[in-house]
Structures are given as structure tokens and as C-alpha cells.
Amino acid sequence: MYFPLPGTSLTMIDTPALLIDLDLMESNIKRLFERVAGTGIHIRPHLKTVKTPVLAHRFLQAGAKGVCVAKLGEAEVMAASGIEDILITTEVIGGVKLARLMSLLCQHRNVKVVVDSIEGVDALAEASTHWGVTAQVLIEIDVGQRRCGVAPGNATVELAKRIVGQESLCFMGVQGYEGHLQHIQDKVERTARCVAAMELLTDTTTALSKAGMPPTIVTTGGTGTWQICAEYRHAGITEVQPGSFVFMDADYRHAIGNEYANALSVLATVISRPSATNAVVDAGLKALSNDSGNAEPKNLPGVSYQNWGDEHGILSWEQGTDLELKVGDKIELIPSHCDTTINLYDHYFATRDSQLEVVWPISARGKTQ
Numbered sequence: 001m002y003f004p005l006p007g008t009s010l011t012m013i014d015t016p017a018l019l020i021d022l023d024l025m026e027s028n029i030k031r032l033f034e035r036v037a038g039t040g041i042h043i044r045p046h047l048k049t050v051k052t053p054v055l056a057h058r059f060l061q062a063g064a065k066g067v068c069v070a071k072l073g074e075a076e077v078m079a080a081s082g083i084e085d086i087l088i089t090t091e092v093i094g095g096v097k098l099a100r101l102m103s104l105l106c107q108h109r110n111v112k113v114v115v116d117s118i119e120g121v122d123a124l125a126e127a128s129t130h131w132g133v134t135a136q137v138l139i140e141i142d143v144g145q146r147r148c149g150v151a152p153g154n155a156t157v158e159l160a161k162r163i164v165g166q167e168s169l170c171f172m173g174v175q176g177y178e179g180h181l182q183h184i185q186d187k188v189e190r191t192a193r194c195v196a197a198m199e200l201l202t203d204t205t206t207a208l209s210k211a212g213m214p215p216t217i218v219t220t221g222g223t224g225t226w227q228i229c230a231e232y233r234h235a236g237i238t239e240v241q242p243g244s245f246v247f248m249d250a251d252y253r254h255a256i257g258n259e260y261a262n263a264l265s266v267l268a269t270v271i272s273r274p275s276a277t278n279a280v281v282d283a284g285l286k287a288l289s290n291d292s293g294n295a296e297p298k299n300l301p302g303v304s305y306q307n308w309g310d311e312h313g314i315l316s317w318e319q320g321t322d323l324e325l326k327v328g329d330k331i332e333l334i335p336s337h338c339d340t341t342i343n344l345y346d347h348y349f350a351t352r353d354s355q356l357e358v359v360w361p362i363s364a365r366g367k368t369q
């Protein structure tokens with residue numbers, strides 16, 4: 001395993017490597033946490049972005065109430081690191097997964113799951129009874145994303161009744177995540193649509209309370225919407241769950257602006273110079289995801305990057321651009337989508353002032369089950 005020593009200059013780190021600029025990352029965390037604290041709402045950051053307990057613990061130290069994970073496998077990693085209040089934000093379905101979940105709940109009773117179907121509730125109740133545990137459950141409500149989630153209103157109330165009727169389940173509340181709105185560039189439109197989503201969510205929490213099942217947790221929001229969601233604290237929203245703010249990525253920055261800095265980059269080496277206006281680097285699709293477009297070269301104005309296959313990427317610029325790039329030079333690329341890029345790496349190389357400070361394992365990388 002390749003582990004450069006702390007103090008190693010950034011240009012001496014082997015490539016492709018996933019870098020964190022610690023100063024930028026820390027200022028992103030500070031900014032978001034200070035702002036959330038100012039609203040009186042709780043923060044439960046989503047760890048599907050960072051995928052490492054190291055940063056999860058930093059969030060908790062900064063004042064997070066708990067954490068979110070997308071998958072059971074991520075929950076297992078975070079629980080093993082000593083984190084207790086974990087919300088799994090995707091439905092846990094199927095006998096194999098339920099057995100794993102039950103085994104996790106035996107040791108970590110504060111792990112919570114979302115459900116959105118009668119089948120899901122009944123299977124969870126049966127497994128919890130069998131294992132002698134109480135599962136804490138939130139209903140996922142579809143507030144417009146058209147992904148998972150029951151319809152707001154009556155359908156949610158009916159599912160809540162089914163949960164409350166099960167002795168082995170504890171109804172904790174609701175999740176309504178408006179993921180389809182996070183990247184809307186027009187802030188007026190993003191706000192208006194988020195307001196509509198929050199009204200669906202809070203009308204439903206009111207209906208639950210009227211039916212005698214007041215939710216303890218009402219969780220929502222991402223990096224692009226949490227401030228709008230937080231306005232609904234008095235209507236019942238209790239917490240927000242942003243994830244990308246910590247690193248940001250090129251795509252998110254284009255959508256919501258420079259509020260948070262791009263703190264993540266991929267270090268790559270120029271391995272060939274096929275022409276006067278091109279350079280080939282050793283970072284292709286296996287080093288940078290492209291589901292949200294191409295990565296962007298950092299501090300190289302006028303230069304664009306395109307993946308050129310699995311292991312190669314190509315930099316291009318106009319004839320006459322003032323640029324000297326030699327074979328062996330190192331450059332940095334800002335991922336277009338941080339979550340899917342991070343999932344390609346085993347380690348973060350965390351840097352400060354262009355020197356390696358520490359290497360962090362990305363222990364939940366690849367934990368898609």
C-alpha cells in the first residue's frame with residue numbers, strides 16, 4: 001500500500017489521488033454549521049458524500065445531532081466507529097438485509113430506518129419481533145422527487161397507523177427529501193418549489209399529529225435547499241440533512257454558486273503531449289465519475305478536461321493559450337460529482353498549504369449493499 005508521509009509536497013504524491021484541501025473543507029463545515037445553528041434547527045449530515053467515519057465524527061463534534069447514510073453497509077461502518085444515532089435514508093428490503101439490520105440493531109438500538117410500503121413495515125415488524133428488538137422507523141414521504149416515498153396526506157397517516165399497531169416498531173417521524181430541487185439554478189424557482197414541497201411535508205405532519213401520532217423527527221433538505229427548509233421549523237421541520245456542502249463539486253457550484261468552496265480534487269499526472277493544444281493525464285473514468293458532466297481543471301483557465309476512456313483523460317486548450325504543461329507535470333481536477341467520484345477511492349489525501357497532512361481511509365466506499 002502506498003502511504004506518503006505527512007509533510008510530503010502535493011506534487012510528490014502519486015496519481016491519480018483524491019485530495020482534500022483541509023482549509024477549504026473546514027471553512028465549508030464551519031459556515032454550514034454556524035448557519036444551521038442560527039436557525040435553531042438540528043443538523044443530521046448525509047454521509048453518502050464523505051463515506052468516512054473520520055468526517056462523521058468531525059460533524060458530530062461540530063454539533064450534528066446524528067448522521068444519515070444511504071445504505072445499510074454504510075450504517076455498519078459508521079456504527080462500528082462508535083456512532084449511535086444513524087438514519088438509513090433508503091428502504092431496507094429483503095431477508096438478507098433485514099437479518100443484517102437486526103444484527104446491527106441488537107448492538108446499536110439508535111439506528112433508524114425509513115419505510116414506504118405495507119410490505120416494508122410488515123417485514124420489519126416480523127424481523128424485529130423475531131430478533132427481540134424495537135426498530136425505530138420513519139416514513140419516507142414523496143414530496144415531488146418521484147423516487148421512493150408514500151404520497152403525503154392520508155396515505156402517510158394510514159401507513160403510520162400500521163407502524164404504530166406493531167409492538168416491535170417505534171414510529172419516530174417522517175423524511176421528505178426534495179432531491180429533484182437541489183440543483184435548480186434559478187434561486188426563485190428553487191425556493192418556490194421547495195416551499196411547495198415543505199408545505200406537503202408539514203401539512204402531513206399536522207395530519208399525523210391530529211391523528212394522535214405526532215412525529216418526533218421531521219427530516220429533509222440538502223445543500224441546495226436546507227435554508228428554505230429551515231424556515232419551516234415552526235411548522236414542524238426538526239432537522240436538515242445536507243451532504244455535499246463539505247466538498248462541493250463543479251456541478252453543484254454551477255447550480256447554487258460559491259457559497260461553499262470546492263475542497264475536493266483529483267491529482268493527475270500529464271503522461272503524454274500528443275499535440276500543441278492537448279495533454280493526456282492518467283485520470284479517466286475510473287478516477288473521475290462523469291454522471292454530472294466532466295471534471296474541471298483547477299487553476300488552469302482556458303483548459304477543459306474530458307475523460308478519454310477508463311484510464312485516460314485529455315486536456316484541451318486554444319492555440320495561443322499561455323500554458324506550459326510538460327510530461328510529468330501534476331495538475332488538479334475538480335470532480336463534477338463528488339459522491340460518485342469519492343466512491344472510486346480507498347483513501348483521501350488531506351492537504352494543507354500544498355503539503356500532505358494526513359491520509360484518511362474511505363471505509364464506506366463501495367458499501368452499496
Ligand SMILES: Cc1ncc(COP(=O)(O)O)c(C=O)c1O
Pocket residue numbers: 046048049068089177179182221222223224241242243244245
Ligand atoms: C435522502 C437524502 N438526503 C440528503 C441528501 C444530501 O443532499 P446533498 O448532497 O445535495 O446535500 C441526499 C443526497 O442524495 C439524499 O439522497
